[in-house]
Amino acid sequence: MSLALLGGVPVRTRPFPLWPDYDGQEEADLLRVLHSRAWGGYHPSVAELERSFAELHQVPHAVSCVNGTVALEVALRGVGVGPGDEVIVSPFTFVASATAILLCQGAPVFADIDPQTLNLSPAAAEAEITPRTRAIVVVHFGGHPADMDAFQQLARRHKLALIEDAAHAHGASWRGIPVGGWGDAGTFSFQAFKLMTAGEGGMIVTRSSELADFSWSYCNQGRRRDGGWFEHVRLGTNYRMTGFQSAMLGAQLRRLPQQTEARAANVCYLRKGLRDYPGLTLADDDPRVSGHPYYLVTLRYDPEGFSGVPRDLAIKALQAEGIPVKPTYPYPLYRNTLFRKDGNLLGRYKGWSASQDYENLALPAAEQVCRDGIWLSHNVFLGDREDMDEILHAIGKLHRHASSLLDVKGVAGQELE
Ligand SMILES: *Cc1c(COP(=O)(O)O)cnc(C)c1O
Secondary structure (H helix, E strand, O other), X not given: OOOHHHOOOOOOOOOOOOOOOOOHHHHHHHHHHHHHOOOOOOOHHHHHHHHHHXXXXXXXXXXXXXXXXXXXXXXXXXXXXXOOOEEEEOOOOOOHHHHHHHHOOOEEEEOOEOOOOOOEOHHHHHHOOOOOEEEEEEEOHHHOOOOHHHHHHHHHHOOOEEEEEOOOOOOOEEOOEEOOOOOOEEEEEOOOOOOOOOXXXXXXEEOOHHHHHHHHHHHEOOOOOOOOOOOOOXXXXXXXXXXXXXXXXXXXXXXXXXXXXXXXXXXXXXXXXXXXXXXXXXOOOOOOEEEOOOOEEEEEEOHHHHOOOOHHHHHHHHHHOOOOOEEOOOOOHHHOHHHOHHHOOOXXXXXXXXXXXXXXXXXXXXXXXXXXXXXXXXXXXXXXXXXXXXXXXXXXXXXXXXXXXXXXXXXXXXXHO
16 A cells, blocks of 8 residues: 555544543633633632642642743742843753743853753753853753753752743653752743643742742732732732633643553553664653653654655655654754844843854754654544554554655655755
8 A cells, every 4th residue: 555645545534632622621610710700810710720730749839820931931030040141951942941031131051952851961051051150941851851860969069040941741750759849940831732721821830938929929010929909019010820721720730640641651552663663763761750741752763764765754754644743843942043143132131142152053962853853742642552553553654665755756855845
């Protein structure tokens, strides 16, 4: 049977589980907020969500806000990042991990990733520390926790603040301790495709009551928790989550553990099946990972294992078979116009200068995964074994017929332009 991209019958036409997911619980909880007429940020479900989110992450404090970008910005402000401070961050992440630093008038300094876990490499991060370094932002990429033993030590040794961007990592844990509570603060996103969502939303978790109070106050117009409505003790703004969001997120949070389990079982099965295809590999998790929600599964593609078919053509072929694979980020963050000289970043803020020449930066492990990575996202793993078998079947079909893609004049060239 020929490849679907060349007119054959696709392996699969059924859709994978849809995301976002919801049931009657969200419907009932949304109506409860509607009928209460307390639609704003002080609906009781906001405090309830903060309590249960803090409990899941085994920290005393959780403060909600409008989105994950703002959560990161507030946490950075809370630990004192300001004009001219350098903050070390991974270049293989969503842009918000770095722009939140810029919004505090700090300077992102990119260090390379570990090729196995795709998280910031502790050794590469350490090499970038200067007297101006103020903090490290670690991203638990795809849900795989970063090496929190190494980062905690590094932060202590150099007296740096440690912030965890846990936008991919709801419920993830490292050596039995949930992410978010390892650093000074952890931040989460509830954006539409994240593991828990109300369309938008964010959360800051911390062990520090000062940081929690600052975060709450900053998100609530500089008020004091016990102060008057018109009493403002610091510069703040309105970053409040609404009651509608927190009501939906309460339902999503209750569903998270069983979804995490389902995804882990399916990833485990897929990993075993992939051993038949040396051209497509899924790295083992670090043995110290005790909870992994598999927000993104990154496969590494080697054309050698598929008759020399380039990655992007292999992706097209698998998509035609009904498998929703995607290429990774097209390039590391520092290649964005924002970070190039013509992006006018340098000199935008008084006292700002990068110790790093973004223009000439090329961090090998980050560059490599942008070339050879293939993503499968979390919703794909919410179904059953048959879904995994069909993914493996499609990969097997591509493996057997890969050379036929190269035979057809025009296909390879056309797809790669
Ligand atoms: C989604 C995401 C954010 C930002 O979250 P928003 O809620 O969309 O603002 C930050 N960091 C990472 C790694 C993300 O994936």
